[in-house]
Amino acid sequence: MSDKPNYKETVFLPKTDFPMKAGLPQKEPLILAKWEEEDVYGQLRKARAGREKFILHDGPPYANGDIHIGHALNKTIKDMVVRTQSLLGKDVPYVPGWDCHGLPIEWKIEEQYRKKKRDKNDVPAKEFRAECRDYAAKWVKVQTEQFKRLGNIGDYDRPYLTMRPEAEAQIVAELFKFAETGQLYRGAKPVMWSPVEQTALADAEVEYEDLADSPQIDVAFEIVESKLSELVGAHAVVWTTTPWTIPVNQALAYGPEVDYVLAEGSQGEKWLVAESLFDAFQARIGSERSLTKGMRFKGTELAGTVARHPMHHLGGFYARPRPLLAGHFVTTDSGTGIVHMAPDHGEDDFELCKANGIDPVFAVMGDGRYRDDWPWLGGDDERRRSVINKPFNAPDGPICSDLREAGALLSASADYAHSYPHSWRSKAKVIYRCTPQWFIAIDRPLHHLDPKSLAEERWEEEGGEPNDNGGVDDFPTLREIAMDEIDRVRFVPEKGRRRIQAMVEGRPDWLISRQRAWGVPIALFVEKKTGELLVDPEVNARITAAIREEGVDAWDEARAAEFLGAGRDPDDYEMVRDILDVWFDSGSTHAFVLESGDWSEQRWPADLYLEGSDQHRGWFQSSLLESCGTRGRAPYEAVLTHGFTMDARGKKMSKSLGNTVNPLKVMETSGADIIRLWALSVDFTEDHRIGDEILKGVSDQYRKLRNNFRYMLGALDGFREDECVAPADMPELERYMLHQLSTLDHKLRRAVDDFDFNSYVRMLTDFANEELSAFFFDIRKDCLYCDAPGGLKRRSYRTLLDMLFHAMVRWLAPVLVFTTEEVWGTRYPDGGSVHLLEWPEIGDHRDEALAARWEKLIALREQVNEAIEPLRAEKKIRSSLQAEVTVDSREDPTLLEELFITSTVHPGTQLSVTPTDHAKCGRCWRHLPEVKEDGDLCARCEEVLK
Structure with a gap:
C-alpha cells in the first residue's frame, strides 16, 4: 500500500444536485402544474406588454379523438415559433383554436346511433346538434390537456372554437359580405358527392386510391342521322369506367381534330372509333370479331351527327336524340375517342351540354340510388343499390345485363387499373353529382373593392406604373387578387408558393354548401317566385345578432318572420337549410380571432400561418380566398409549411399496418422533451x-x-x-x-x-x-x-x-x-421561470484572425489524437496524459500540452508520440519532468496547496 498522501479532497471537482437521470415522465407533470399555479403564460404577457408584436394564428385542429404524431409535430413547431419570437423580446400572444363543426363529428354521432339502432332523421335537429356540440367539447378538453402536456404555451383557458356562438355569428357575417357584394350565387353543377355521407365534398375532403379492379365497358350507340350517309346505321362506340352513368347519358362528344375510322366487322357491323385506338378496341372486343378499317375522316365531319340511346325502347327520356358534340377535352390516350356525356356526373359533360342547351336530370339521389320514378333502374329496390357499388356497377350487374340484352354491350371487364376518388373521412367511393349548391365566384369582378387603391398599392410595391389599357378602372376578380397576394406573401419553403399558385390558378368556383346538420347555416332567404337571393343588410344584421346570442339553433323556420321583418311574408321565401363547408368556417377564423375584441392582444393580419403541406388546398387557401374576397388581401404575411411524418422505413403511417407512433405513449415512457427534440x-x-x-x-x-x-x-x-x-x-x-x-x-x-x-x-x-x-x-x-x-x-x-x-x-x-x-x-x-427570460446578450466578440489561428491548432490537435490512438489500442498508454508528443510547431509547448492534454510537447520536424517516462503528479495526474516519483506534487499543485 502506497504511503503517499491522497489529494482527492483537494481537487475542485464539479458539485451539483442536478441528476444525470432525467426522469422526464415523472418530472414534467410537476413542472406543468407549477406553470399553471404561477400563471407563467400570464406573467409572460405582462412582461412583454407594449413590445413589438408577432402573431402566429393557429390553424384549428379537429376536435375528434386523441392527438397523433402529426399533431405533436405541428404544435411543437408552432410552440417553437412562439417561444423563439418571445425570446427575442417580442410580444407573442398565442390563441389556440379548434374546428368543431362538420362531417367527422356528425359521422361519429351517427355511428353511435347506428349501434343503438336509431335513425338520425328521427331525432330533432336541435337535439342532434347538441350531441355533436357535446362530443366536440369533450375532445377539445382532452386535446387541450394533451397539447399542454407537450409543453405548449398559450391562452388555453380562452381558446377559439368555431362552435362558440360569437364565432358562428362572425362566420355568418362573413358569408353575408360575399352575398352583399354579389360574389355568392346558387347554381347546379356536378360536385364531388359522397353517397355514404350524403353530402357534397370539397377537393380537400377527397383523396385518391389506386384500384385494379374497376369496370370498363364499350357501348354502341346507333347513329340515326349524319351528313355522312355512310355513318347512318353504324354505331358510335363509347368506352367508360363508370357503367352507372349510362342511364343518364344525354349526348356523345368527339374530338374535332381526332382522326376517326369505321371499324367493319365480318357480319357487316360498323363501329365508329378513333383510328389510333383501333387496335386497343379490337383487343377489348375479342379476336373472334375480326375488324378491318373502313372509311376515314376528321372529327370535324361529325358535326350534326345524331345517335340514339341503347335503351331508346323505354321511351320518354331515352327516346330523345343523342347529339354528337365537339369536345376539345376528348383525347386518344385511352378508350375509343368518343366520350359519352352525362351532365349530371361530369364537369366537362356539364359544361358541354349546358353550352348546347342540355340540362341535368337529377336522376341519382343523395344516397347514390336512382329516383323511384326513373324509367330505367328506378323503383326496384334490388336494382336501386348505390350506383357505384358492386354488383350494381359490375360487368355482370343490371346495367351491363340490360345493355347486353339490347345488343349494345361490346365488351365488359373488371380489370381496369386507375386512381379513384374516395371520401377522406369515410373512405367510401365518391361520385360527381349535379345538385343545386352555393358557390363563391372566383372570376367575377369585385366591384366593392377599389381597383385604383389595389392597383396603386401593387405598383408602389413593384416600382412600376399604371398600365396603358386603363387597368386602374378594371375591377379585379377574386382569383386575380389571390394570385397577387400569393406573389407578395413569404412562403417557407419557397416551393409552397408554386404549389398554392397552381391550385388557385386552376381552381373552380368555391363550393361552400353542405347537406348536413352540424355546422354554421347558410342563413339566407331566397324568393320563391324569382329564385333571387334576398340581400338586405337589416335582415342580415338581425340573423347575425340572433346567432351571436343563441348559436346556430337560432336559424329556425319559426323565426323566419322575425328575421324578414315587417312587410315580407315568410311564405314567399325559401329558408336555406344547407350548412357551410367547414373550410369556410376555418377560413374565417382570422376575422373572429385577429379582429375580435375577445382577444384584444391580437392584431390583423397575422405574421404567420403554419400548417402541413396539405393545407395549400385547405386552410391556407380558404383563408386566402375568404380574406381576399372581403378585405382585398391575404390574412397572413408569411406561410410556413411542414411535411408529413412517415414511419422509420419512409412509409405512410396507418393503424391497419401497425406502424403508427403514439406521442402520448412516448411521453409516458420518455417524456415530452424527447418528442420536441425529435x-x-x-x-x-x-x-x-x-x-x-x-x-x-x-x-x-x-x-x-x-x-x-x-x-x-x-x-x-x-x-x-x-x-x-x-x-x-x-x-x-x-x-x-x-x-x-x-x-x-x-x-x-x-x-x-x-x-x-x-x-x-x-x-x-x-x-x-x-x-x-x-x-x-x-x-x-x-x-x-x-x-x-x-x-x-x-x-x-x-x-x-x-x-x-x-x-x-x-x-x-x-x-x-x-x-x-x-x-x-x-x-x-x-x-422564476426560464421562459420569462430574453435572448442572451452575447456582444460581438468575433475575431476572424484569432479564429483562423485556432482552426489550425485544432487541426493539429486532431492529428495528434489520431497518432495517440494506436498506443492506447495497444495498451501502451491508458490516457493521453501518459503521452509525449513531438510536433512540427513553433507554438508555446505549454499551450500545446494544454491543447493536446498530454504530458509534454517537444518541437521537431515530424509528428511522433511515445509513452512518457515522467512520474505522475499525485493531485493533477499529469506526468511532468518536475515530478520525481509517482504521487509527488508538481510545482502548480504545491503552490495551490500552500
Whole structure:
C-alpha cells in the first residue's frame, strides 16, 4: 500500500444536485402544474406588454379523438415559433383554436346511433346538434390537456372554437359580405358527392386510391342521322369506367381534330372509333370479331351527327336524340375517342351540354340510388343499390345485363387499373353529382373593392406604373387578387408558393354548401317566385345578432318572420337549410380571432400561418380566398409549411399496418422533451421519419445535452460575480470560444428569422457536443479541478462558463421546455421561470484572425489524437496524459500540452508520440519532468496547496 498522501479532497471537482437521470415522465407533470399555479403564460404577457408584436394564428385542429404524431409535430413547431419570437423580446400572444363543426363529428354521432339502432332523421335537429356540440367539447378538453402536456404555451383557458356562438355569428357575417357584394350565387353543377355521407365534398375532403379492379365497358350507340350517309346505321362506340352513368347519358362528344375510322366487322357491323385506338378496341372486343378499317375522316365531319340511346325502347327520356358534340377535352390516350356525356356526373359533360342547351336530370339521389320514378333502374329496390357499388356497377350487374340484352354491350371487364376518388373521412367511393349548391365566384369582378387603391398599392410595391389599357378602372376578380397576394406573401419553403399558385390558378368556383346538420347555416332567404337571393343588410344584421346570442339553433323556420321583418311574408321565401363547408368556417377564423375584441392582444393580419403541406388546398387557401374576397388581401404575411411524418422505413403511417407512433405513449415512457427534440431536429419542411431507433437516437442526443448542463452546473458551483474576468484579459482559448459563441449567436438569430429550426437545433447540439464537451470542457477540466480558485485562467474559464450557461439555457428553452426549467431552477431556485427570460446578450466578440489561428491548432490537435490512438489500442498508454508528443510547431509547448492534454510537447520536424517516462503528479495526474516519483506534487499543485 502506497504511503503517499491522497489529494482527492483537494481537487475542485464539479458539485451539483442536478441528476444525470432525467426522469422526464415523472418530472414534467410537476413542472406543468407549477406553470399553471404561477400563471407563467400570464406573467409572460405582462412582461412583454407594449413590445413589438408577432402573431402566429393557429390553424384549428379537429376536435375528434386523441392527438397523433402529426399533431405533436405541428404544435411543437408552432410552440417553437412562439417561444423563439418571445425570446427575442417580442410580444407573442398565442390563441389556440379548434374546428368543431362538420362531417367527422356528425359521422361519429351517427355511428353511435347506428349501434343503438336509431335513425338520425328521427331525432330533432336541435337535439342532434347538441350531441355533436357535446362530443366536440369533450375532445377539445382532452386535446387541450394533451397539447399542454407537450409543453405548449398559450391562452388555453380562452381558446377559439368555431362552435362558440360569437364565432358562428362572425362566420355568418362573413358569408353575408360575399352575398352583399354579389360574389355568392346558387347554381347546379356536378360536385364531388359522397353517397355514404350524403353530402357534397370539397377537393380537400377527397383523396385518391389506386384500384385494379374497376369496370370498363364499350357501348354502341346507333347513329340515326349524319351528313355522312355512310355513318347512318353504324354505331358510335363509347368506352367508360363508370357503367352507372349510362342511364343518364344525354349526348356523345368527339374530338374535332381526332382522326376517326369505321371499324367493319365480318357480319357487316360498323363501329365508329378513333383510328389510333383501333387496335386497343379490337383487343377489348375479342379476336373472334375480326375488324378491318373502313372509311376515314376528321372529327370535324361529325358535326350534326345524331345517335340514339341503347335503351331508346323505354321511351320518354331515352327516346330523345343523342347529339354528337365537339369536345376539345376528348383525347386518344385511352378508350375509343368518343366520350359519352352525362351532365349530371361530369364537369366537362356539364359544361358541354349546358353550352348546347342540355340540362341535368337529377336522376341519382343523395344516397347514390336512382329516383323511384326513373324509367330505367328506378323503383326496384334490388336494382336501386348505390350506383357505384358492386354488383350494381359490375360487368355482370343490371346495367351491363340490360345493355347486353339490347345488343349494345361490346365488351365488359373488371380489370381496369386507375386512381379513384374516395371520401377522406369515410373512405367510401365518391361520385360527381349535379345538385343545386352555393358557390363563391372566383372570376367575377369585385366591384366593392377599389381597383385604383389595389392597383396603386401593387405598383408602389413593384416600382412600376399604371398600365396603358386603363387597368386602374378594371375591377379585379377574386382569383386575380389571390394570385397577387400569393406573389407578395413569404412562403417557407419557397416551393409552397408554386404549389398554392397552381391550385388557385386552376381552381373552380368555391363550393361552400353542405347537406348536413352540424355546422354554421347558410342563413339566407331566397324568393320563391324569382329564385333571387334576398340581400338586405337589416335582415342580415338581425340573423347575425340572433346567432351571436343563441348559436346556430337560432336559424329556425319559426323565426323566419322575425328575421324578414315587417312587410315580407315568410311564405314567399325559401329558408336555406344547407350548412357551410367547414373550410369556410376555418377560413374565417382570422376575422373572429385577429379582429375580435375577445382577444384584444391580437392584431390583423397575422405574421404567420403554419400548417402541413396539405393545407395549400385547405386552410391556407380558404383563408386566402375568404380574406381576399372581403378585405382585398391575404390574412397572413408569411406561410410556413411542414411535411408529413412517415414511419422509420419512409412509409405512410396507418393503424391497419401497425406502424403508427403514439406521442402520448412516448411521453409516458420518455417524456415530452424527447418528442420536441425529435420534431425540431428533423427537416420538417420535407416528409420525415420516426420510429423506435430514431427516438433512441434522439434520447442519446438528449442525454448529451443534459450532461452538458450538468457539467456546467457543477463547474459553476459557488460562482460569484466578483470572479468575473473581462474578455480582453482572458486567455486566448477563452477569447477563441467567445468568438465561437458570438458566431453561433448570429447564426441562431438568422435561423429563427428563417424558421429553420432543424439547423437551429443542429447548431446547438453540435456546439454542445463538439465545441464544448469534446473540446473546451475537455481541455479546461484540468484548470477547473486543479488551478487555484483565484487564478486568472480558472476565473476566466468560469466567467465564460457562466456566459455559456446563460446562453445555452435560453437558446434551448424553446426546444427542451421542461429540462431547461429544471436546469434554471437548479441554479436559481428563486429565479422564476426560464421562459420569462430574453435572448442572451452575447456582444460581438468575433475575431476572424484569432479564429483562423485556432482552426489550425485544432487541426493539429486532431492529428495528434489520431497518432495517440494506436498506443492506447495497444495498451501502451491508458490516457493521453501518459503521452509525449513531438510536433512540427513553433507554438508555446505549454499551450500545446494544454491543447493536446498530454504530458509534454517537444518541437521537431515530424509528428511522433511515445509513452512518457515522467512520474505522475499525485493531485493533477499529469506526468511532468518536475515530478520525481509517482504521487509527488508538481510545482502548480504545491503552490495551490500552500
